[in-house]
Amino acid sequence: MKILVPVKRAVDRNVKVRVNADGTGIDLANVKMAMNPFCEIAVEAALRLKEAGQASEVVVVSIGSEKSAETLRTGLAMGADRGILVKTDAPRVEPLAVAKLLKAVIGAEAPGLVILGKQAIDDDSNQTGQMLAALMGWPQATFASKIDLEADAVTVAREVDGGTETLRLALPAVITTDLRLNEPRYAPPPNIIKAKKKPLDETTPEALGVDIAPRLQVLKVAEPPRRAGGIKVASAAELVAKLRETGVL
Amino acid sequence: MRTLLIAEIDASGLNEATAKALTAAVKLGSPVDILVAGSGDRAAAEAASRLEGVARVRLADDAALAHRLAEPLAELVISIAADYDAIVAPATAAGKNLLPRIAALLDVMQVSEVTAVLGPDTFERPIYAGNAIETVQSRDGVRVLTVRTAAFPPTAEGSAAAPIEALGVAPTPPLSTFVGEALTTSARPELAGARIVVSGGRALGPSESFDTVIAPLADRLHAAIGASRAAVDAGFAGNDLQVGQTGKVVAPDLYVAVGISGAIQHLAGMKDSKVIVAINKDAEAPIFQVADYGLVEDLFTAVPALVKALDD
Numbered sequence: 130m131k132i133l134v135p136v137k138r139a140v141d142r143n144v145k146v147r148v149n150a151d152g153t154g155i156d157l158a159n160v161k162m163a164m165n166p167f168c169e170i171a172v173e174a175a176l177r178l179k180e181a182g183q184a185s186e187v188v189v190v191s192i193g194s195e196k197s198a199e200t201l202r203t204g205l206a207m208g209a210d211r212g213i214l215v216k217t218d219a220p221r222v223e224p225l226a227v228a229k230l231l232k233a234v235i236g237a238e239a240p241g242l243v244i245l246g247k248q249a250i251d252d253d254s255n256q257t258g259q260m261l262a263a264l265m266g267w268p269q270a271t272f273a274s275k276i277d278l279e280a281d282a283v284t285v286a287r288e289v290d291g292g293t294e295t296l297r298l299a300l301p302a303v304i305t306t307d308l309r310l311n312e313p314r315y316a317p318p319p320n321i322i323k324a325k326k327k328p329l330d331e332t333t334p335e336a337l338g339v340d341i342a343p344r345l346q347v348l349k350v351a352e353p354p355r356r357a358g359g360i361k362v363a364s365a366a367e368l369v370a371k372l373r374e375t376g377v378l
Numbered sequence: 379m380r381t382l383l384i385a386e387i388d389a390s391g392l393n394e395a396t397a398k399a400l401t402a403a404v405k406l407g408s409p410v411d412i413l414v415a416g417s418g419d420r421a422a423a424e425a426a427s428r429l430e431g432v433a434r435v436r437l438a439d440d441a442a443l444a445h446r447l448a449e450p451l452a453e454l455v456i457s458i459a460a461d462y463d464a465i466v467a468p469a470t471a472a473g474k475n476l477l478p479r480i481a482a483l484l485d486v487m488q489v490s491e492v493t494a495v496l497g498p499d500t501f502e503r504p505i506y507a508g509n510a511i512e513t514v515q516s517r518d519g520v521r522v523l524t525v526r527t528a529a530f531p532p533t534a535e536g537s538a539a540a541p542i543e544a545l546g547v548a549p550t551p552p553l554s555t556f557v558g559e560a561l562t563t564s565a566r567p568e569l570a571g572a573r574i575v576v577s578g579g580r581a582l583g584p585s586e587s588f589d590t591v592i593a594p595l596a597d598r599l600h601a602a603i604g605a606s607r608a609a610v611d612a613g614f615a616g617n618d619l620q621v622g623q624t625g626k627v628v629a630p631d632l633y634v635a636v637g638i639s640g641a642i643q644h645l646a647g648m649k650d651s652k653v654i655v656a657i658n659k660d661a662e663a664p665i666f667q668v669a670d671y672g673l674v675e676d677l678f679t680a681v682p683a684l685v686k687a688l689d690d
Contacts, residue, residue: 252512263482356649360670
């Protein structure tokens, strides 16, 4: 079975982002970028299935500029077999457009399973996997914390508000990853060099016949209101006295 | 046109997230219908019908909707979508799972985690873990929104109940089946709606400390218990207790952070709390930058002292 893993290039998780001077977006000049953390977990999940002999090939796909090829190379260095870059210089590609592009890629690749991150830590939308499942007419298991793959079905434990829920999906299916699914591996340096020789194909939204024009217009991006500075208290007793003054107790 | 709000229902009935999302739905300016979908959820429909400003409740009661799986639920909503130009759900695990599936079937770009409704098609939402607020205008004919419940007060019950109408469910071949669930049962208030939250971090290790240190304080304050990602990853607390960018977002009257350093991702889940207390022995911990009251002390002495001081 072939597993397709869509991955996104995003701001590194440790970067404290700033709104740009004209309030139209985030200042990304000279900011460290990396593979979105939930996408790393998705790559790891696919690789473990392959290493267990349950998958034949892991294909990573990314949508973005030439620089997204670096993100694909990260996936290849982790152990994925092949990469596909859907190249576009569009500044914003929304989840709906990403889902349509992935549908077109699936048309050519015919994977048995798609595993992707539940959300990207830049726009925090949490939509792409669900949208892709809808467009394909496939079942979905979002926020996965455990995956058991069989020949014609997959059993997934999901993180839900009250605890966990377990679903069994007919294949092909879409799974989105939550934090507890696994701890992604780091690619050792020799693999990073080897990854440069792995196949990486390029296509474009035009070639795939998908309109990626945004549906949402961003009117403004602003800093959130700042909290006023607080005070330090010397003891638990003083803390209780202060809290009683505020009336929250 | 009309707005459809998809009710959040759990084992105990209509969840308060519904009343909070209703507050946002009403701001769109059109009559609001509430969809109650499930199996044996008449009581939740009646509770929804009593909320102020609800035009009607549509009750889809069918065994195929038990466990509210995304695939049949999305089909159900699509079957009535022509009646609506806005579809809204709270940004709970269930809402986040379902709404994008509906949006894609309608060829609409969803607006996730709306924190302010500025007009019928213009919304604010946090991006980058709440480090920026984006104002977006939808160009789609139908708006599909999930609502961050911590940003809206719950709508109260009104004087008259809205009519409840039965909604038929067309059979569809199941794509997925429910196998089981492991839900935490707790006598404490629910994390998402609690007035006071006491959260613990990795410094609570070993895991028994959650029971011996955090629980007595939470009990004394009638508070819900939360946890940082580090504490959840270490197995000190269940995943459903995680507060943060990718866990639950809370805004209680009082948030007590115990042994939590204050990573960006955690702050994203609690920085809109009314009063924040931080207890941490590291005076440089970033949590103190958002705390109204900071106590620099070892939590294993400070928290028991706090419980005692509350009794005095």
